[in-house]
Amino acid sequence: MTTEKLTESIELEDYCLLKGYSIVYNRWVDAVVLSRDGMDYKFKDEVSDENVLEAVKEIPMDDPLADMLEEVEYPEDEIQ
Incomplete structure (x- = not known):
């Protein structure tokens, strides 16, 4: 499976909607990024x-992805 297929996954999209995440592919860190609460x-x-x-x-009731995530550290030269 490719990262592109992951970002297009209906299951992951539904999960993100229910759990309050937005999901994008960020080229600065070359990774799928989930955002929530800033x-x-x-x-x-x-x-x-x-x-x-x-x-x-x-679509579990708890948040099983929480243990799989780490905060993104963006390159210093990225404009935010």
């Missing part, structure tokens, strides 16, 4: 696309 997060290096989809496939 904070940006990306998936930890050890997390595969398959892990993400498995965690959200049945």
Whole structure:
């Protein structure tokens, strides 16, 4: 599975809507970025696309992605 397919996943999109995340691909950090409450997060290096989809496939009540995310550190030269 490619990152493009992950960002286009209906299951992940539904999950993000229900949990209050917005999701985009950010070229500055070369990663899928989930944003919520003014904070940006990306998936930890050890997390595969398959892990993400498995965690959200049945729209769980809790937030299983929280343990898979880390705060994004943007390059200093990026304009925000």
